Each structure stands twice: as C-alpha cells, then as structure tokens.
Amino acid sequence: MIIFGSPSRYYQGPGCFDRIGDIVSGIGKRVVVLADSFVLPMLEERLHRRFAQSALEAQILPFSGDVTHGTIATLTAEVEAGPLGRQVDVVVAIGGGKAIDVGKALCHKLGCAVVTVPTAAANDAPTSKNYVVYDDHHVLVEVAHLSENPKAVIADTDIIAGAPRALLVAGIGDAVTKAFEAAQCYAVQGKTMFGEKPSLSALALAEAGYRVVRDHAVEGLAIAGTAPPNAAFEKLVEALFVMGGIGFESGGLSIAHAMTRGLSLVPEVAMAMHGQQVAYGLLVQLTLEGRSEDFLADMRAFYDAVGLATSLSTLGFSGVEDGAFRVIAGPTLAAPHTKNFTRTLSEADLIDAMRRVEAAGVNFPTRTGDI
Ligand SMILES: [Zn+2]
DSSP states (O other): OBOOOOOSEEEEETTGGGGHHHHHHTTOSEEEEEEETTTHHHHHHHHHHHHHHTTOEEEEEEEOSOOOHHHHHHHHHHHHTSTTTTOOSEEEEEESHHHHHHHHHHHHHHTOEEEEEESSOSSSGGGOSEEEEEOTTSOEEEEEEOSSOOSEEEEEHHHHHTSOHHHHHHHHHHHHTHHHHHHHHHHHTOOOTTSSBOOHHHHHHHHHHHHHHHHHHHHHHTTTTTSOOOHHHHHHHHIIIIIIHHHHHHHOOOHHHHHHHHHTTSHHHHTSOHHHHHHHHHHHHHHHTTOOHHHHHHHHHHHHHHTOOSSTTTTTOSOOSHHHHHHHHHHHHHSGGGGSSSSOOOHHHHHHHHHHHHHHHTTOOOOGGGO
16 A cells, blocks of 8 residues: 655745745634744744734744654643643644654644744754654654644745754755655655655656756755745745655655764764755765766766765764674664665675765765755
8 A cells, every 4th residue: 555645735836925924824813933033033023914914813832952752741741731721723834844743743643733844954854754753862752643744834935044054954955855765665666754665756756856956955045045036946945845855755865864873872962953864874874785986976066066075074074983783784774764775784785885875975075064
C-alpha cells in the first residue's frame, strides 16, 4: 500500500500573511498562537488586526529555546491554565523550524489542528506532519508524528525573504537531499514517514524539487535577507516546502537524514543547522551509492556556490578522526531510514565513506560565515 499525505492548503506569496484571519477562521475560532519571540514583535500588530476582523479568540505565546519534552509540557500547562483551557480548535505556529515544531507538539498534546506560518525557509517542517524533539544537550531523542499534516501553511515570501541568508542556505541543504533519498527508498520499496511504501508522485515531486533548487538557488539566495522576493526566490521556497516536504514524507528518507542521528551526538556538529547536517549526510550517501568523481565534484561545487558544508571540517568540527566517525556511524546504522538503501551497510562502509568525503571536502573550503 502507498499513502500520499500533504497539507490541506498551501498559500505562498508576498503579503499572504494578511489572509491569516480568513484562513484560520475557516478551521476554528479558538486559537493558540505559538510564535517565535524574535519575530512576534514584527507581526503582532498585524496578527491582532486580522484576528479581530475574523472574530477569533486567541492566546498568544512567545517561544524561544529548544524543542524538548520539558518545553512542550510547560507550554501545554500554560495553555490549559489560560483563557481557552483545553478548548482549543487550532494552534498557529509562527517562526522558523523550532517554533513550527513546538507548535506541532502543542497541537499533538491538545488534539487540535495546526496551521504553520514559516518566517524562514530553513527546513521543510512547515508542510510535514513530523516534529523533532531534542534533549537538554540538543541530542535528537524523538521524531514524533501528528495524525494529520497542517490544515494550512501560510508562506509569506515578503517575511521569509527578510530572514537571514544562512537560514535559506540550510533550507537548500534540506531540499537538495530529497530526490536522492526518495530514489533510494523507491528502489527498495522501503517505508516512508507514513510507514508504508513510497508513492511515485512523491518521488516525482522530490526530483522536480532538486532541479528547481539546482537551477534557482544562487539567484534566489542573492536577495535573501536584503530585498523583496524575486522569481527565483519564490521557486526556491516552493521547492523547499512543497516539493521537498511532501517529497520526503510520502517518498521516504535514506542515509542523508539517517545521519542526523549520529551527527547530533557530536556536540560541535550538533549545533550546525539541520540543513547543513543533512547536506553533509547526502555527500556520504552519494559516496556510498558509488557515484562518479565527476558527479561528486559537481555536487561539491554547488555546495560551495551556495555555502553548504562539504565536510565535517568545513561544518566547524575540529576533531575529525576515526573515533568520531564511529560515534556517528553507530546511531546512523540503527536509524530506520538506513534500511532505505540498495544494499546493507556496515560500520566499515560508513566510516570509509565519511573518510572519503572528508578528504575530498578539503578542496572546498566553504565560507564559514554562511554556516
Ligand atoms: Zn530534513
């Protein structure tokens, strides 16, 4: 059996944040807004105005910090003690990856719908039903699943274009992996995030997303953080959120994302953004796939052009040695996505591939300011 999932509605374009009242009121009237405390002051007045026009009753919670079980419990208690109690129809999660994930966690606890409003394109969390929980040391402890994808995603590209460039670089890293991971999963008819076989439609979306990213990343990045969105930026955001997000969820993941299980155990690497980690993981996956030197060189040149790390050293890790490779390899091999690969991998296979990526990456000193 295959399962194909997606958000019920996806909105993208300059200024579409102002549709928030209409969109949310079509889902429910009692609303908890979980907003990144950095971006909330920039949007709060518009939010109040649009919610008032749609007669929405809202509790607004600013959020900063990490997505841990402790944070999720504290926020749930705050909502239950607040004006709406447990009578919440919808959680609106506004922010980058962490606020989106903690908003999903809150909706999971409250048993209501979720609407995501990404303010940066740093990963594909806004469209997916998954969220990632860390411990107090930022070690990944759980990938949790909602029963449904977000009811709506509101991607206002005026807002997203104002986010720091490094966030979009990470988003490109998260998007570039999907076609290769979905292809591996499809080849072995592995399990997707729905626990069933991959859908051909999702594979097609992931492949289309890869082409868009390769064709438009540099031009789209040129305006990131400095100017209104251009056409390339719009395409890039759609490729990241829609093609990459839906592509991985119903198409499946493989080695690139499995590696985050191991990478998050190395403190210096754990601090790097998810997109940088999986982009590195993709280089390891492509090496394990036996891709030609020309293919790998082309991919490294692309990474260098956009500011993605081509090795653990360029990711900022100073202790690159076999001991660290072993620390990373163990949990990576134990991750379920590792089964979505055309051969069974050993620790030696993975360590050898990491060594080769490290050696080749030396020639591509990625600009550290982008990481
Ligand atoms: Zn990802």
